[in-house]
Amino acid sequence: MSNYPPIEGGGSLVVAYRIADKNVLIVGGGNVAAQRIQSAKIADARVTIVAPAEGLNDEVQYRINTKEVTWIDRPFQDADLDKVDMVLTALDDHDESLRIGHLCRERRIPVNVADVPPMCDFYFMSQHRDGPVQIAVSTNGQGPKLANMIRTTVSEALPANMGAIVKHMGELRAKVREWEPAIENSEKRMGWVTRVCEKWGLQQMARLTTVQDHDAFYASLRTYFEKNEIPAVSDVFPPATPSIALIGAGPGDPELITVKAQRCLKEADLVVSDRLIPQPMLDLVEGELRIARKTQGKSDPAQDELLEWCLEGLKKGQRVVRLKIGDPLVFGRGGEEILWFRERGYEPELVPGISSAFSGPMAAGIPVTMRGVSDQVIVTTGRGTKGSMPDLPDYGSSRTLVVLMAVGRAADLKTILCEQKHYPSDCPVAWIENANCPQERVILGSVANMDALVQEQAIVAPAVLVVGNSVRALSE
Numbered sequence: 001m002s003n004y005p006p007i008e009g010g011g012s013l014v015v016a017y018r019i020a021d022k023n024v025l026i027v028g029g030g031n032v033a034a035q036r037i038q039s040a041k042i043a044d045a046r047v048t049i050v051a052p053a054e055g056l057n058d059e060v061q062y063r064i065n066t067k068e069v070t071w072i073d074r075p076f077q078d079a080d081l082d083k084v085d086m087v088l089t090a091l092d093d094h095d096e097s098l099r100i101g102h103l104c105r106e107r108r109i110p111v112n113v114a115d116v117p118p119m120c121d122f123y124f125m126s127q128h129r130d131g132p133v134q135i136a137v138s139t140n141g142q143g144p145k146l147a148n149m150i151r152t153t154v155s156e157a158l159p160a161n162m163g164a165i166v167k168h169m170g171e172l173r174a175k176v177r178e179w180e181p182a183i184e185n186s187e188k189r190m191g192w193v194t195r196v197c198e199k200w201g202l203q204q205m206a207r208l209t210t211v212q213d214h215d216a217f218y219a220s221l222r223t224y225f226e227k228n229e230i231p232a233v234s235d236v237f238p239p240a241t242p243s244i245a246l247i248g249a250g251p252g253d254p255e256l257i258t259v260k261a262q263r264c265l266k267e268a269d270l271v272v273s274d275r276l277i278p279q280p281m282l283d284l285v286e287g288e289l290r291i292a293r294k295t296q297g298k299s300d301p302a303q304d305e306l307l308e309w310c311l312e313g314l315k316k317g318q319r320v321v322r323l324k325i326g327d328p329l330v331f332g333r334g335g336e337e338i339l340w341f342r343e344r345g346y347e348p349e350l351v352p353g354i355s356s357a358f359s360g361p362m363a364a365g366i367p368v369t370m371r372g373v374s375d376q377v378i379v380t381t382g383r384g385t386k387g388s389m390p391d392l393p394d395y396g397s398s399r400t401l402v403v404l405m406a407v408g409r410a411a412d413l414k415t416i417l418c419e420q421k422h423y424p425s426d427c428p429v430a431w432i433e434n435a436n437c438p439q440e441r442v443i444l445g446s447v448a449n450m451d452a453l454v455q456e457q458a459i460v461a462p463a464v465l466v467v468g469n470s471v472r473a474l475s476e
């Protein structure tokens with residue numbers, strides 16, 4: 001067994017072929033010829049078109065008029081291949097295309113014969129172009145339409161001004177070469193630029209395009225380069241307009257986060273996250289990430305600390321995201337946080353998340369409302385402010401009760417439900433532990449044994465408790 005990866009043949013050699021100032025002959029003057037002109041001129045080739053005037057496509061005619069290409073007004077002749085570096089045929093005449101293809105092969109001139117894949121030395125790839133950035137997709141002739149679709153998907157995932165970003169990074173590379181010209185230090189130079197790219201990430205690099213005073217910007221970067229340090233985005237870019245967003249991360253499945261939340265996470269300079277947010281979601285963060293400390297039984301100091309982290313970022317002009325489990329305004333102290341920021345002059349943007357109060361029951365196949373079974377759902381907490389017991393609702397046969405943070409309170413909750421709120425002891429309950437996560441568990445029982453289940457089944461937080469006839473609506 002070797003340590004090297006197996007090589008899978010059957011592909012093409014994918015290269016960025018430089019044909020600036022080389023002679024490219026295009027045979028034909030129709031739609032395909034118009035596309036070929038664009039491809040060749042993007043690469044600064046010298047293009048000659050050989051095609052009779054009748055049948056010239058409007059765009060080809062336009063390129064001739066503007067002198068972007070040289071035109072020979074007649075059908076192809078063999079001598080046209082003299083001193084040519086590349087040939088692209090774009091003819092309807094299949095036999096003539098093949099003949100030209102064979103001639104090129106004899107003379108070892110690279111050729112693309114439109115619509116005759118076996119005669120092509122190379123294919124044109126579906127291309128996205130934004131300044132210096134070119135993204136090309138090949139399906140090796142098997143699915144041109146699919147190549148277009150793949151290319152569109154990839155290009156849409158990039159920041160809008162990718163071309164400008166690359167141009168600025170190119171300038172930075174040139175500057176670094178100026179600061180450290182010695183060839184033997186090329187590794188140091190490239191290493192530093194690579195680490196800058198990795199630390200800033202694509203979304204943050206977009207701020208390169210906002211720099212006004214380039215001299216001051218490069219002077220500041222130079223001091224970091226000389227110390228071989230990588231600056232944080234907020235250390236070198238002009239402050240953006242500070243902003244704070246409270247974002248719901250959903251219950252734990254990375255696919256259950258909104259598209260808007262994903263974008264905010266990518267664009268943020270600073271993300272201050274609740275604990276227990278799954279890693280794949282945190283991997284979306286390109287800026288600085290700070291995670292709440294675990295403080296046993298004393299969550300208030302940790303809460304104060306993370307709000308202070310947010311404020312620090314805001315004062316530096318950063319775009320700050322406060323990432324919260326589930327929905328930020330469902331038992332997530334979101335309301336209190338809004339007031340806290342508002343008092344300090346910042347109005348948070350709110351991005352909803354999927355709350356475990358609803359995704360938990362759904363994961364267990366429990367419809368929290370259903371005609372003839374449950375016409376209302378009440379969401380409450382098992383742990384009120386400063387540890388008080390919540391004010392639970394009276395029993396109603398068509399009411400679903402969802403209790404968050406109930407695990408440590410199961411016995412007290414049961415007592416209140418049975419003794420004060422008239423719940424029958426056989427009323428169905430479900431505990432849904434780690435809903436929407438790989439380790440999810442659903443444990444069914446009744447009010448009579450809801451606390452015993454916690455012991456017997458070693459149920460731990462986070463878990464949602466659902467009480468009511470809806471628990472068995474789909475299973476009975």
Ligand SMILES: C[S@@+](CC[C@H](N)C(=O)[O-])C[C@H]1O[C@@H](n2cnc3c(N)ncnc32)[C@H](O)[C@@H]1O
Nearest residue numbers: 326327330332355356404405434435462463464
């Ligand atoms: C501080 S509250 C936050 C609720 C959150 N804002 C929401 O909308 O889901 C924490 C409680 O949410 C519930 N919870 C959060 N994520 C959960 C999950 N994946 N599975 C079960 N319960 C969850 C548990 O009851 C946990 O004790």
